[in-house]
Amino acid sequence: xxxxxxxxxxxxxxxxxxxxxxxxxxxxxxxxxxxxxxxxxxxxxxxxxxxxxxxxxxxxxxxxxxxxxxxxxxxxxxxx
Amino acid sequence: xxxxxxxxxxxxxxxxxxxxxxxxxxxxxxxxxxxxxxxxxxxxxxxxxxxxxxxxxxxxxxxxxxxxxxxxxxxxxxxxxxxxxxxxxxxxxxxxxxxxxxxxxxxxxxxxxxxxxxxxxxxxxxxxxxxxxxxxxxxxxxxxxxxxxxxxxxxxxxxxxxxxxxxxxxxxxxxxxxxxxxxxxxxxxxxxxxxxxxxxxxxxxxxxxxxxxxxxxxxxxxxxxxxxxxxxxxxxxxxxxxxxxxxxxxxxxxxxxxxxxxxxxxxxxxxxxxxxxxxxxxxxxxxxxxxxxxxxxxxxxxxxxxxxxxxxxxxxxxxxxxxxxxxxxxxxxxxxxxxxxxxxxxxxxxxxxxxxxxxxxxxxxxxxxxxxxxxxxxxxxxxxxxxxxxxxxxxxxxxxxxxxxxxxxxxxxxxxxxxxxxxxxxxxxxxxxxxxxxxxxxxxxxxxxxxxxxxxxxxxxxxxxxxxxxxxxxxxxxxxxxxxxxxxxxxxxxxxxxxxxxxxxx
Numbered sequence: 083x084x085x086x087x088x089x090x091x092x093x094x095x096x097x098x099x100x101x102x103x104x105x106x107x108x109x110x111x112x113x114x115x116x117x118x119x120x121x122x123x124x125x126x127x128x129x130x131x132x133x134x135x136x137x138x139x140x141x142x143x144x145x146x147x148x149x150x151x152x153x154x155x156x157x158x159x160x161x162x
Numbered sequence: 163x164x165x166x167x168x169x170x171x172x173x174x175x176x177x178x179x180x181x182x183x184x185x186x187x188x189x190x191x192x193x194x195x196x197x198x199x200x201x202x203x204x205x206x207x208x209x210x211x212x213x214x215x216x217x218x219x220x221x222x223x224x225x226x227x228x229x230x231x232x233x234x235x236x237x238x239x240x241x242x243x244x245x246x247x248x249x250x251x252x253x254x255x256x257x258x259x260x261x262x263x264x265x266x267x268x269x270x271x272x273x274x275x276x277x278x279x280x281x282x283x284x285x286x287x288x289x290x291x292x293x294x295x296x297x298x299x300x301x302x303x304x305x306x307x308x309x310x311x312x313x314x315x316x317x318x319x320x321x322x323x324x325x326x327x328x329x330x331x332x333x334x335x336x337x338x339x340x341x342x343x344x345x346x347x348x349x350x351x352x353x354x355x356x357x358x359x360x361x362x363x364x365x366x367x368x369x370x371x372x373x374x375x376x377x378x379x380x381x382x383x384x385x386x387x388x389x390x391x392x393x394x395x396x397x398x399x400x401x402x403x404x405x406x407x408x409x410x411x412x413x414x415x416x417x418x419x420x421x422x423x424x425x426x427x428x429x430x431x432x433x434x435x436x437x438x439x440x441x442x443x444x445x446x447x448x449x450x451x452x453x454x455x456x457x458x459x460x461x462x463x464x465x466x467x468x469x470x471x472x473x474x475x476x477x478x479x480x481x482x483x484x485x486x487x488x489x490x491x492x493x494x495x496x497x498x499x500x501x502x503x504x505x506x507x508x509x510x511x512x513x514x515x516x517x518x519x520x521x522x523x524x525x526x527x528x529x530x531x532x533x534x535x536x537x538x539x540x541x542x543x544x545x546x547x548x549x550x551x552x553x554x555x556x557x558x559x560x561x562x563x564x565x566x567x568x569x570x571x572x573x574x575x576x577x578x579x580x581x582x583x584x585x586x587x588x589x590x591x592x593x594x595x596x597x598x599x600x601x602x603x604x605x606x607x608x609x610x611x612x613x614x615x616x617x618x619x620x621x622x623x624x625x626x627x628x629x630x631x632x633x634x635x636x637x638x639x640x641x642x643x644x645x646x647x648x649x650x651x652x653x654x655x656x657x658x659x660x661x662x663x664x665x666x667x668x
C-alpha cells in the first residue's frame with residue numbers, strides 16, 4: 083500500500099522521526115500543572131502581578147517556545 | 163437607532179458578505195470536502211486565524227470575565243488547557259490530517275468508521291457528538307444575545323438578538339462552509355485583538371490611574387481571588403485545576419471543530435507551524451480575566467448571570483457609543499465564528515456518516531450536510547426560546563462527554579489491538595459515568611474533574627475487553643487502519659510545502 087522506497091533515499095525510508103525532541107511538548111504540562119504546588123501564592127509580586135498570575139503568564143509564553151524546540155528537532159531529523 | 167446599533171448592523175452585513183465572498187471563483191459543486199474542510203487547502207495563516215477564531219468564543223468575553231469576577235484564580239484553567247492542548251496538537255494535528263487525507267475522510271465520525279471498518283459506529287458517534295455540540299450552539303446564541311442587547315443599549319431585544327445570531331451565521335456557512343468561516347475569522351481576530359488590546363490599556367488607566375494602582379489594590383484587597391481554590395468557588399482547588407487541564411487538553415485536540423481546522427490545512431507542516439504560533443493568542447485571555455477582577459471594584463455586587471457581564475458593564479460605563487459598538491461587534495463575532503464551525507461540523511457528521519449511510523442519499527452528502535446545518539441551528543434557536551434550561555443542563559456534560567471519545571479515536575489510531583467491542587464498551591462506560599456523576603452533583607469528585615475519573619474507567623474497560631473479549635477479524639494491513647504516517651516532510655521538496663499525498667505514486 084505505502085511506498086517506502088521514496089526515490090532511493092535510503093536514509094529517509096522511515097517516515098516517522100525518532101521522538102526524543104518531542105518531550106519538549108510536555109513542558110507546558112510541567113509549568114502549568116506539576117509546578118502548581120510551588121507557585122500557588124500571592125507573593126512575591128513580580129511587576130505588580132501576584133505570583134501565581136505571573137507564573138501562568140510565563141508558562142503561556144513558554145508554550146510556543148516548547149513547540150518550537152520540538153519542531154526544530156523534527157526538522158533536523160526530517161532533512162537528515 | 164443609536165451609533166452602536168448602527169455600527170453593529172453594518173458589521174453584520176459585512177460579515178455575511180465576507181463569508182460569501184470566500185467562495186467566489188471556486189468551482190461550484192466542489193463536493194463535501196470543499197465545503198467541510200475547505201478543500202484541504204488552507205495555509206498556515208488561514209489555519210491560525212480560523213483556529214484562534216473558533217477557540218476564542220463568547221465565553222472568553224462573558225464567562226472568563228465572570229469567572230474572574232466570581233472566583234478569580236480557577237479561571238486560569240482556560241489558558242492552561244488551551245496552551246497544553248495546542249502543544250499536543252503539534253503531534254495529533256498532523257497525524258489526523260495525514261490519515262484523513264490518505265483515506266479521503268472529512269471528520270472524526272468518518273475517521274472512527276474507517277478505523278474500525280464499521281459505518282454504523284460513525285453514525286453512532288455522530289449522534290453522540292451532536293448531543294454534546296448542540297448546547298455550544300445555544301451558548302453562542304445566548305452569549306451573542308446578551309452582548310447585543312447590552313451594547314445596543316436595549317435597542318435590540320434579546321429575542322431579536324438570538325435570531326440575528328442564527329440568521330447571520332447560517333447565511334454564510336451554508337454556502338461557503340469552512341472557507342467562509344476562515345474569512346470571517348480574519349475580521350473577527352483583527353477586531354478582537356484591537357478591542358481587547360485597547361481595553362487592557364484603557365480600563366486600568368481610566369478607573370485606577372494605571373496598572374500599578376489596579377494591581378496593588380487587587381493584591382491588597384482581594385488576595386482570596388489570587389490563588390487556588392479562589393473565592394467561594396465550591397471546590398475548584400489545585401487538584402481540580404490539574405485534572406481539568408489534563409482532560410480538556412486531551413479533548414480539545416479531538417474536538418470535532420478543532421479537527422475540522424486540522425483537516426482544512428494544506429499540508430501537515432502548516433499545522434506544525436500553527437502549533438507554534440497559536441499559543442500566543444492565549445495571552446489575550448488574560449484581558450477579560452483582569453477586567454473581571456477590575457470590575458470587582460467598579461461594579462461590585464453582580465450575582466448570577468449578571469456577573470458574566472462584568473466586562474461589558476465596564477465598557478458601557480466608560481466608553482463612547484462607537485467604541486462600545488466595536489467591542490460588541492468583536493464579541494458578537496466571537497459567537498458567530500465558533501457557532502458557524504459547530505454547525506458546519508454537525509452538518510458534516512450527519513451528511514457523511516448518518517444520512518450518507520443511506521444509499522439513496524449517499525451521493526448527495528454535501529446537500530444533506532447543508533440541510534442539517536440549517537436544521538441544527540434552527541433546533542438550537544427553538545430550544546433557546548422554549549426550554550433554555552434543557553441545553554444549559556446538557557452543556558454540563560458536553561466537554562467531559564466528548565472526552566470519552568479520546569481512547570476510541572487516539573488510542574485506536576496508534577494501537578491495532580484495540581477492538582471495536584473494547585472501544586465501544588469503554589465509550590459507553592465512560593459516557594454513562596459522566597452523566598451519572600454530573601447530574602447527581604458529584605462533579606468535581608474528590609476534588610477531581612469527574613470527566614477524568616470517567617476517562618480512567620473508560621480506558622480500563624477498553625483494555626480489559628481488548629484482552630479478554632472477542633477477537634477482531636479484520637484482514638486489512640496496519641498501514642490501512644492505523645495512523646502510522648504523520649505527513650512529515652521526507653525530503654527538501656516537501657519541506658518547502660510541496661507536500662505530496664503519502665500514497666506516493668512513483
